[in-house]
Amino acid sequence: MTYPRRDRLRSPHLARACAVAAALAAITVPALPQASGATAAVPGGPLYVQSAVNGLNASDSGGSVALHRPKGNEDHQQWTAVAVPGGHELRSTDDATHCLGRSGAQAAIVACGGPSAVWQVTAADPGTYALGVPGTADRLALGAAPAGGVHPELPQIGADGPLARWYLTAAPLPRAAMPPADRRTLDQVTFLTAHNAYANGVDGGFAPPFVNFFPNQSRGIVQQLDDGVRGFMMDIHQTPDGAILCHDSCTLVSRPVALWVDVQRMVDFLKAHPGQFATVFLEDYVSADVLRSELARVNGLQDVLYRPDQDGVREHGWPRTADLAARGKQLMIFTDRTRAADSGGLTRDSFGVMYQQEWTVENYWSMGSGLGGSDWSCYSRWYGAGANVPLTREETAFHPLYVMNHFRDATIAGTATTDNSKLLNRIQNFCEPAARKKPNYVAVDRYDLGSPQSAVDQLNGYTVVP
Structure with missing residues (x-):
């Protein structure tokens, strides 16, 4: 998924970025309690x-x-x-x-x-x-x-x-053993995530020609699911045919694919694999009406769709993955649109698409160009120009899910291999302490290179204690 702030060449999205910033400016940071006055135990090291x-x-x-x-x-x-x-x-x-x-x-x-x-x-x-x-x-x-x-x-x-108010965050964060499979909650689990999952050269949906030369992935959605990918970043644009998967613009799309087609592939896979869980992240350029109509074409979607807004998550925390499996709730869908952008009209969460900024935190995406050195700093993509959603955001009972981006401006196979092989290092020494939690979604280009799944497997062996 390529977010508006990721675009290097298209200035029209500056207006959209400003709109997002304005919406985020309305998010208030609750006042923290006064200091107790008691000398605190300070972390060592x-x-x-x-x-x-x-x-x-x-x-x-x-x-x-x-x-x-x-x-x-x-x-x-x-x-x-x-x-x-x-x-x-x-x-x-x-x-x-x-x-x-x-x-x-x-x-x-x-x-x-x-x-x-x-x-x-x-x-x-x-x-x-x-x-x-x-x-x-x-x-x-x-x-x-x-x-x-x-x-x-x-x-x-x-x-x-x-x-x-300051956190004194240990480097690295202390760890604890992961709870048994029947007791771990959704916010304790990490999922391998494919950035621009649809731009894979197998299923279609490429545009403009630049992306054809540097596909973000090399395997189709079905193969991604079989390989263990459980997070899918997708760009949707509005055309007379509905919500179409494409990058930047659909004008030059070769073999266009509609969103509902790939979501149907996911639903079919999840129904054939009880207990598995997947998440879709939409970079969303369509109207709420079009998105609702598009998802209504997916057979069986409502059977597996998980609605945290209807499940008391903000009040009681994320459910156990075993409970989700028992209920057959296997898929979440997020949009990068804001609630403010839908004000006065149909809201996306009324038909089960969650507003991502209300449920997640996410680091800024770019580590640099497709070649050369990389920038491993981890900071919120929603900070600046009035926006303030830090990676460390927490609520009393609710822990936002952490989406960690680990990719560059352009996807070059050799660079992606090197970056993906260093993924665990960046997570544990840079991004975990930055967010004071481990990532729940690790988004990469070319997940087939550099063994990012092995990093995700290691993350699923522990929890962190900030």
Whole structure:
């Protein structure tokens, strides 16, 4: 699936990005409780000082403290908490003489051992901390964000409150054994996911010619299902024939395929394989009426379609996979459209298509061009221009599913092989700590190269404990 923000060549989608940002701006971040004042137990070993508001990490940026996209320790983002008289020092793991401290009203890199390097670390539920200046009410905090903008990169010394909440995230995250198969919940499981699953050279649906030369996948949907792929990213565009699978535009499509055809393949597979579970992610350029009509053509869809909105998930958490299997609920469908975009008309969730931003978090997609070095930073695709859905988002009883993208602008077989072979490394050392959870969907190009399934198998052997 290629999202609007992924397009390098088509400026018309800037308007759509702005619309998404405006919708996200309406999402409010609940106020976090006041710090308890009690000195907290601080995680040992390397950790990230991570804003609970935007998920960005405090970094030693050339002698100043800046909030950067989570990037492992490639960007001097790891610290070690050391107990000292009056509190704790946060010492750089790259240079133990450098501490995350303060200079006047700003956070700063200071010499360890002095009073400006000491923080009083106090607990502030849920799972967050306040970093206070000893003997004062001052806290390490984000600067206020301008209307429609993002918080300043440089943290400051300010008042207690929601902007002064930080995760101290262990690097790597601690792990626990995966529960037995009959007890694990949906949010504990990881699924191999095919990016642009329809652009495979077997089922059709290619456009424009550029994509014909660099197909995202090389096997058809049926083979993908047989191979263990359980997540499917698909682009749909509206034509007189309905919701058609194609990239960018359907004008130059060769052998076009309708969405309902591939969804029917999935439903048929799931009915023949009880207990299996699959998910469709739509990059959605069609009207709600067209999408409803398209899905109505799929025989047996309602038998297997899972509706988390009707199952109390937001109140009670995700169900056990064994319970889903017993009920024959085997398929979820998400759209990247927002509820605000459907306001005043037919809503997609009224016929079982969930709004992805309400149920998931997702990292920005691109690791770079098809050749050359890669960018492994993990940060929300929904952050910026007024949007704020950090990868770390949690609710009291509800844990959003984490969709992790691991692919590039263009699919080149040799590069995809190398990237996919390094998938587990990126997940465990970069993206798990960035999100404070392991991914539930790992989306790759050319899943047949570089053994990404082996990485998914290892992820399904443990849970993480943030």
